[in-house]
Structures are given as structure tokens and as C-alpha cells.
Amino acid sequence: AAAFFVSVAVVKQRLKLASLSLRLLDTYAEDGLTLDQLMAFTVSGDHERQEQVLDRLAQTYDKQPHVIRRMLTEGAVRASDKRTRFIGIDAYETAGGTVLRDLFQGDDGGWLQDVTLVDRMVAEKLAAEADAIRSEGWKWIEVAPDFAYGHTYGLRQLRGEPAPLADEEEAAREAAQAEYDRLSEEHTDADELPEGVDARLGELEAMLEAFETRPLAFDPAEVARAGAFVSIAQDGKLRVERGFVRPEDEVPVEEDHDPSIETDGDTHTASAPRQEAVVTDARAEPEEDDGLAPISDRLLTELTTHRTLGLRHALGEQPDSAFLAAVHALTLKAFYAYGSDTCLELDLKSVSFNAQAPGLKDSVSAEAIRVRHESWAKTLPKEPGTLWDTLSGWDLDSRAALFAHVVSLSVNAVHEAWNRRPRAFAHADRLAQAVGLDMAAAGWRPTVDTFLGRVTKARILQAVTEAKGERAAERIAHLKKGDMAREAEALLADSGWLPEALRTQPSDTAGEETAEKDGETAMADSEDLADTEEPEAISSSIAAE
Structure with a gap:
């Protein structure tokens, strides 16, 4: 490069061209290939593979350079693939893997040719990570590079608490926050942050985020019957979804018993005399000398019927209270295992998807919903019994935001051949208009796999x-x-x-x-x-x- 006053990249390109199969070079010398086509063959260093593609090219109408590159990289794993980012290209090459690169065009990092090696390295690294997660005491661990969207459907997720910070960690967090606030205040009016300050602010943000996203602590008794999913996130980082309980591992819920009718062997409480085999009128009132015996079920039903109508009338005239009650009822269904802590007969269905579209779990919408749901889960109280008091203390905007999220989980506009719902689809169109839905902006692209x-x-x-x-x-x-x-x-x-x-x-x-x-x-x-x-x-x- 120094001798001929050209860049190092130019020298590498010429050396790459010279390393091609002699058959390709002879064909080029005879004007059987253009220079652009010849450059496309440099993607692969395998002479046998190059000659195979040359033979295929003779039978193909389209001989564009990008077609040649596509033939040479068929079956290879792109460097931008999440599996590649998970194991790292350096580790792959150290293990003996070959990376195909294009020195003449942007290749987004190239292509990993040995797919079997990639899959083996991914499986081994995931297994090692899963062993570390298993040591936390989980009953089961499921491991895969990817899981289908909705794989946690029907499972109850535990509500953990952030692990408390040690004194040293708390001091470090406060120091980082103080420094961040000081630097931000000092450069509030600056049009552009100095390079050193900008870098330091980035470091402090990363430190503070690490404190906020520290692992959750779970009840050991709950951990013993729950499990975790270990997979790869879209950005190539490890994804661990902890704390899911399968229905068969749930502790049976004991029914509430009225102590007034419990018995101890043959001895009955004074308030619940033994029932004789005598049929009596359920509407009959107790005798005067029976004392404070429980009122009959029939009378209790009649009284609570009157109260229910009274509640309906009063709630119907107070929109704010009705909205709070609806948010409370639907949130119970969406975030808690047993949504029976409400007297409202509201239900929330969130269907799972039988048909898994390519890339559904890693789509922009799926990731945004997951992050939003986890954010709300951290905000809500752990016990459903305290949910009403928590929501009562929120402002209207916060309730409305939670209500929107919960209601959104019930949307079902999926076409199913066996389930004709023309009116539901018509409403989905109206709803899309109302929210200004743009699927292109939401990240959907027409590709070979998707359409x-x-x-x-x-x-x-x-x-x-x-x-x-x-x-x-x-x-x-x-x-x-x-x-x-x-x-x-x-x-x-x-x-x-x-x-x-x-x-x-x-x-x-x-x-x-x-x-x-x-x-x-x-x-x-x-x-x-x-x-x-x-x-x-x-x-x-x-x-x-």
C-alpha cells in the first residue's frame, strides 16, 4: 500500500481477487465474467463452492452480483443474527469457524459458514447459563434459543421484590446519583456537552440502571415449585424469565368455611345445631327463644339482592368510582392468579396465538408489550387484597394508563378459518382507525418469510x-x-x-x-x-x- 500509494483496503481487495479459483480467473480473462461478478465470488474462499456457483450461474437467467453473493451464502448465519451476537464472532473463529466477508460491499459483519458449530456453541453456552440459574433453586428450567410468543400463557408469574442493597451499594448509588445530578445541572445551558462529560454521564446512567434492574428476590417456598425460561433476546443478550408456576404445581386453594357450621366429631357448636331429618320451610323465621341463631340463607340472599341493586344504582351515577372499580376488576384478572377479589362480573380474555408468525416474539410490538407489562407488574402491590387501596391513591391519568394496558390485552383480531367473526373484524378496523395504527411504523416488513x-x-x-x-x-x-x-x-x-x-x-x-x-x-x-x-x-x- 505504501509503495503504490493506495489504501490497505485496496491491497486486501486485490489479494482477495487473486485468491479466487483459477477456473474463475480464466473465465474472467475470457470475458465470461464481469469484474463486478468476479468481486462477488470473493465472499467465499472455498474454491469448490465457487465453481459450484459458477456452474449454477450458467443455468440461471439472472447473473447479477447480488445473486452470486446470495448463492455463496445460502444457509450461512448472518453476523447480525442474535445467535451470533450471543456467542461472539471471536469465540466462533477461535473454535475454528469460518466467516465469509465481502471486501467490496457492506456485509453487516459477514456470514458464519459453519452453522452446525454455531448451533453447538449456542447450546453449550445456554446450558452453562441455565446451570447457574438452576442453582437458585428453581424446580424446572426450560432452555432454547427462542420461545414462541405467549409461551408463558396459563402460567402464574411470581411477584418478587428487588433485592435490598448493601450499605456499600447504597452509598455507591447515592454517590453516582449525586454526581449525575451535579453534572447535569452544571451543563444545563450548554448546547453541546464536552466529550468527557458526555462519556461520564453515560457511565453514571449505566451504573444507576444496574441498581434499578437488579435481580428480584422470591419466596424460597414459591421458588421450589416454580421455574424459569432461558433464551436469547433479540439484541443477543441472555434472557431469563424467572418465577413461572405451572397449574399442576399450584398449592390447592382451601375453600373458606363458616366457623359457625363447623363440627368437631359428634359435638356441634351452639350456633349450628344438628340438622334433623325433617324438611322445614326455608322461608320460616327462627323462633323467639332461639337467640342469635344465623339468619337463613334465603333471607340473606334476599337482603344482598337489594344491596346489589343499590350498588348498581349508586355506581351508575358515579363515573369516577365506576372507572376505578373496572380498573380494579380487570387488573386483578391480568396480574393476579386469582381474580376473585371483586364483586364485578367483568372478565378479561387474553387469547394465546395458535399460529406463530415468523419473528412474532421478537417483533417491536411484542417487546413493547412485554416491557410495559413488566413495568406495571413492578408498580402494583404484591397482594391482590391491597390493590383497591393502591389504585384509590393514584391520579386519574395513572389509572387511565393502566386501564388502557389491561384492556389492550383482550384485543383479538386474529383470523381463524373455523371461527367466522365478520363483525369483530369490522370493529377491529374501526379500532385501528381510532388509534391510528400503522403496521409499517410498528416494524412489519414484507419479506420472503413473512409474506x-x-x-x-x-x-x-x-x-x-x-x-x-x-x-x-x-x-x-x-x-x-x-x-x-x-x-x-x-x-x-x-x-x-x-x-x-x-x-x-x-x-x-x-x-x-x-x-x-x-x-x-x-x-x-x-x-x-x-x-x-x-x-x-x-x-x-x-x-x-
Whole structure:
């Protein structure tokens, strides 16, 4: 590099080209490959694999460089995959794994070629982490790189308490908080923080967050019948979900008994005389000389019926109290194992999903719901008996936020072939309009796995036409379905296109105006594309990854 006044990267690129299979170099010398195609082959250093792809290329219509890269990396694990981030590329290479890299284009860290080694290293590291979690005394541990969304459905989660800080830890936390407050106050008016101050604030934030997110402490008796799930989070970090009790491990709930009717052998309490085999009128009142005997069940039912009507009438005239009662009842259902601490006959159903869409558990929405639910769980009292007093002390905004979260858990707009619910779906559309739902903004993307590889070629072309215009669709119309789906994924990336089932329809008036504008825009874009772009530029743009 120094001798020829070029960068080190250029030298590495030339050396990589020179290391290709001699058959590829001969083909390039005979003008059988372009330089861009030859550069694409450098992704893999395996000469046999390179020549296999060269043979496949001769039978393929599309010979674009990105197609070559895709063929060479088929089955490999991307460096951005959460499994890769979990074990670390350095550890993988130390274990003898090969990393495919592209020196001529951005490769997002490359591809890990030895998938078997990746899976083995992931399993071994997860097993080691699970052993450490098992030593905490849990009855069972389930380990997997990933669990399906809703895998904790039907299980009761224990309510732990943050482990108390030692005196030294408490002093360290207070010192960090004091320093953070001082630095923030000193630079309140600064347009830009000095580099050293900014770095220190980041360190202090990390320290304070570690104090706030310290592990929870659980009742040892509860730990002995509960378990934990050990998996990998989307960012590649270890995810441990502790404290879930299976129904078969629950302690039987004892029914409440009225002490006035309990017996001790053949001896009966004075307030509950032995029942003789004599049929009496349930409506009959006790005799005067019976003393303070319990009132009959029939009379008690009648009295409480009057009280229930009185409560209904009074609650119906006090919206604030009714809202508090509803929040209380639904929160019991959502966060506590036994939601019987309420007289309201309100129910909350949160269905599990039988069909697991690809990436559902790691989606933006799923992660946001999980974090929000855990945040509320930490805020609510541990015992359901104190929930009413806690909610009574909250302001209206806090109650409303909790109410929104709890009610959101009951939404079910899932299409099921055996369960026709047209009115429910119509209401889901209205609800989506009310909340301004945008599934593209929520993180959904049309990929080969989520949509394009699972529909017909006609629907793939329809999607590309809607998002990019007819000319873009025509460019991929000749491809086989698999190749068409992959090309369409690249074309639709970040386009915001959604299949009809995911679209939020605007109101009638707004919809007409939007449709008219979209039609005009599409026509203008089509004319601009035809007038300004050369065919080669169009092809390059469409084929780009």
C-alpha cells in the first residue's frame, strides 16, 4: 500500500481477487465474467463452492452480483443474527469457524459458514447459563434459543421484590446519583456537552440502571415449585424469565368455611345445631327463644339482592368510582392468579396465538408489550387484597394508563378459518382507525418469510406494482417464484407497503382524497421514471440489494 500509494483496503481487495479459483480467473480473462461478478465470488474462499456457483450461474437467467453473493451464502448465519451476537464472532473463529466477508460491499459483519458449530456453541453456552440459574433453586428450567410468543400463557408469574442493597451499594448509588445530578445541572445551558462529560454521564446512567434492574428476590417456598425460561433476546443478550408456576404445581386453594357450621366429631357448636331429618320451610323465621341463631340463607340472599341493586344504582351515577372499580376488576384478572377479589362480573380474555408468525416474539410490538407489562407488574402491590387501596391513591391519568394496558390485552383480531367473526373484524378496523395504527411504523416488513415466499407470483407482482410501479414489476416478472420473492423483498424494503389485511383504512372522505392523490402521484412517478432513467439504471436500481 505504501509503495503504490493506495489504501490497505485496496491491497486486501486485490489479494482477495487473486485468491479466487483459477477456473474463475480464466473465465474472467475470457470475458465470461464481469469484474463486478468476479468481486462477488470473493465472499467465499472455498474454491469448490465457487465453481459450484459458477456452474449454477450458467443455468440461471439472472447473473447479477447480488445473486452470486446470495448463492455463496445460502444457509450461512448472518453476523447480525442474535445467535451470533450471543456467542461472539471471536469465540466462533477461535473454535475454528469460518466467516465469509465481502471486501467490496457492506456485509453487516459477514456470514458464519459453519452453522452446525454455531448451533453447538449456542447450546453449550445456554446450558452453562441455565446451570447457574438452576442453582437458585428453581424446580424446572426450560432452555432454547427462542420461545414462541405467549409461551408463558396459563402460567402464574411470581411477584418478587428487588433485592435490598448493601450499605456499600447504597452509598455507591447515592454517590453516582449525586454526581449525575451535579453534572447535569452544571451543563444545563450548554448546547453541546464536552466529550468527557458526555462519556461520564453515560457511565453514571449505566451504573444507576444496574441498581434499578437488579435481580428480584422470591419466596424460597414459591421458588421450589416454580421455574424459569432461558433464551436469547433479540439484541443477543441472555434472557431469563424467572418465577413461572405451572397449574399442576399450584398449592390447592382451601375453600373458606363458616366457623359457625363447623363440627368437631359428634359435638356441634351452639350456633349450628344438628340438622334433623325433617324438611322445614326455608322461608320460616327462627323462633323467639332461639337467640342469635344465623339468619337463613334465603333471607340473606334476599337482603344482598337489594344491596346489589343499590350498588348498581349508586355506581351508575358515579363515573369516577365506576372507572376505578373496572380498573380494579380487570387488573386483578391480568396480574393476579386469582381474580376473585371483586364483586364485578367483568372478565378479561387474553387469547394465546395458535399460529406463530415468523419473528412474532421478537417483533417491536411484542417487546413493547412485554416491557410495559413488566413495568406495571413492578408498580402494583404484591397482594391482590391491597390493590383497591393502591389504585384509590393514584391520579386519574395513572389509572387511565393502566386501564388502557389491561384492556389492550383482550384485543383479538386474529383470523381463524373455523371461527367466522365478520363483525369483530369490522370493529377491529374501526379500532385501528381510532388509534391510528400503522403496521409499517410498528416494524412489519414484507419479506420472503413473512409474506412474499408464501403467496403466488401474481400477488408478488401486485405488491411490487403497488409500491414501485408496473415497470419495476415487469423487470422481475420472468423470474422463478423463489428468485422473484427475494427480488421483491429488496424492492419493497422500507417502502412502507402492506398487504391489505394489515392496512388501516382511512375514513370515507379521507380515503377518497388519499386515493385520488395516490393515483396522481403514481402517474407522475411513472412518467418521471420513463422520461429520466435509462434502462440500465432502472435495472441496476431494481436489482440492488
